[in-house]
Amino acid sequence: MATDQTMHGVPPSLSARVVGSFAYLTVRDRLPTILTKVVDTIHRNKNKFFEEYGEVGIQAEKQAISLLSKLRNELQTDKPVLALTDGLPDTDSWNQYLERQQRLQGDQEPVSWFKSPWLYVECYMYRRIHEALLLNPPISDFDVFNEGKTQSFTESSQAVMSLCTYLEGIKNNIDELSKNPLFEHFNKLMQVSLWGNKCDLSISAGQENSQKTSPLDSLYSLLPFILVDDTKRVWSALISAQRPRESGKNNADRVDIVLDNAGFELVTDLVLADFLVSSGLARQIHFHGKSIPWFVSDVTAKDFQWTIRQAMATNHKWVSKCGVQWQRYLKEGMWCYHDHPFWTQPHEFCDMAADAPDLYTTLQGADLVLFKGDLNYRKLTGDRDWEHTVSFETALRGFGPATLCSLRTLKANIQVGLQPGQGDKLTSQDPSWMTSGKYAVIQFHNPKSE
Ligand SMILES: O=P(O)(O)OC[C@H]1O[C@](O)(CO)[C@@H](O)[C@@H]1O
Numbered sequence: 244m245a246t247d248q249t250m251h252g253v254p255p256s257l258s259a260r261v262v263g264s265f266a267y268l269t270v271r272d273r274l275p276t277i278l279t280k281v282v283d284t285i286h287r288n289k290n291k292f293f294e295e296y297g298e299v300g301i302q303a304e305k306q307a308i309s310l311l312s313k314l315r316n317e318l319q320t321d322k323p324v325l326a327l328t329d330g331l332p333d334t335d336s337w338n339q340y341l342e343r344q345q346r347l348q349g350d351q352e353p354v355s356w357f358k359s360p361w362l363y364v365e366c367y368m369y370r371r372i373h374e375a376l377l378l379n380p381p382i383s384d385f386d387v388f389n390e391g392k393t394q395s396f397t398e399s400s401q402a403v404m405s406l407c408t409y410l411e412g413i414k415n416n417i418d419e420l421s422k423n424p425l426f427e428h429f430n431k432l433m434q435v436s437l438w439g440n441k442c443d444l445s446i447s448a449g450q451e452n453s454q455k456t457s458p459l460d461s462l463y464s465l466l467p468f469i470l471v472d473d474t475k476r477v478w479s480a481l482i483s484a485q486r487p488r489e490s491g492k493n494n495a496d497r498v499d500i501v502l503d504n505a506g507f508e509l510v511t512d513l514v515l516a517d518f519l520v521s522s523g524l525a526r527q528i529h530f531h532g533k534s535i536p537w538f539v540s541d542v543t544a545k546d547f548q549w550t551i552r553q554a555m556a557t558n559h560k561w562v563s564k565c566g567v568q569w570q571r572y573l574k575e576g577m578w579c580y581h582d583h584p585f586w587t588q589p590h591e592f593c594d595m596a597a598d599a600p601d602l603y604t605t606l607q608g609a610d611l612v613l614f615k616g617d618l619n620y621r622k623l624t625g626d627r628d629w630e631h632t633v634s635f636e637t638a639l640r641g642f643g644p645a646t647l648c649s650l651r652t653l654k655a656n657i658q659v660g661l662q663p664g665q666g667d668k669l670t671s672q673d674p675s676w677m678t679s680g681k682y683a684v685i686q687f688h689n690p691k692s693e
């Protein structure tokens with residue numbers, strides 16, 4: 244069996260094996276910090292568990308903490324990755340993936356935290372956190388990241404207000420807008436959604452990371468930090484997907500948004516989605532979220548509903564109006580929310596067609612799929628050590644259920660589709676350009692046009 248390194252000329256997966264690399268520092272420093280915070284959070288909620296479940300709640304809290312401490316120890320001492328034991332519907336698939344990694348790595352050494360692909364072990368950590376709670380029934384549903392996510396929303400309230408006010412302002416005369424101003428609004432809201440991705444809580448190891456100022460005011464000054472901007476191609480794809488409808492209005496049928504973080508980023512995505520349907524650029528939006536708490540701040544169904552309810556209940560005319568509208572879109576089926584276990588598995592997306600064919604088929608029904616965030620970018624490109632000048636299409640390795648676009652701030656040392664020399668120039672100007680979240684890309688691919 245070919246090892247990962249030699250597979251068809253595809254570069255190796257990023258891994259903590261490379262001492263000093265960003266993957267190494269993440270596994271050595273950031274992941275244990277996240278685990279410690281998870282333990283603290285569970286411990287701080289001890290009284291709540293007691294009030295809700297009595298002594299059994301306290302036992303569950305202790306037991307979950309002991310499993311998580313064991314997990315942290317396995318990670319820090321580079322122990323072999325263990326099979327899952329919780330018997331969830333996706334357990335077998337995780338365990339098969341472990342065997343697959345073992346085959347790729349060869350028999351000489353076991354799959355382990357510092358020796359195996361970073362993408363795999365990082366995803367595995369979140370699945371093990373879930374297992375630790377799941378094995379302790381009365382507190383199985385407890386989302387250890389909930390506090391951070393709700394806090395991030397609350398602390399961004401000024402930014403949420405200005406964004407919702409802007410959206411309502413556009414919607415006032417949206418039917419009269421000609422193509423150019425419509426594109427300008429689209430362009431802005433794409434950028435707001437892009438920079439919303441700065442606000443994740445995984446890169447900061449759970450440290451508060453909300454949006455304090457109006458994002459609209461800084462867009463112009465942030466333009467030089469967008470390394471690839473394919474917004475015009477996304478726009479053309481939306482326009483060319485427009486089909487005549489009975490109403491006489493032209494609409495693209497469906498845009499799917501593969502969500503990333505809750506808090507401010509989710510609001511930026513909801514605002515973009517609202518704009519797309521209210522402007523007639525799309526008729527339906529399908530949101531894809533996570534089915535378990537994931538990478539600290541990622542959106543689950545609960546976060547999605549909570550955010551919309553919270554917006555509705557906000558004492559601000561335009562925010563609550565947006566919330567009410569979003570709820571209506573959901574009720575009337577113009578918007579819908581899905582989660583699929585594949586989003587919380589460790590696969591590169593080029594495996595989706597074979598390993599989650601139902602999800603692949605679902606995405607094929609979209610006219611455009613927007614992938615939010617850094618982790619989705621890592622999965623789109625396989626989290627591999629690509630040259631920066633390799634095309635996005637090459638790095639996708641055949642993944643293309645539909646026309647797609649990644650909106651991502653750079654928080655991991657992978658970036659493709661740059662001009663020759665662009666990467667070197669950035670490295671000399673700002674050595675942490677790939678991991679600071681200061682830079683971003685809007686990168687497009689149309690599988691039918693190549
Ligand atoms: O929320 P995002 O944009 O996917 O960012 C999460 C990223 O943060 C990190 O934890 C930073 O290394 C990555 O593992 C992950 O890609």
Ligand SMILES: [Mn+2]
Nearest residue numbers: 443503504538
């Ligand atoms: Mn995230």
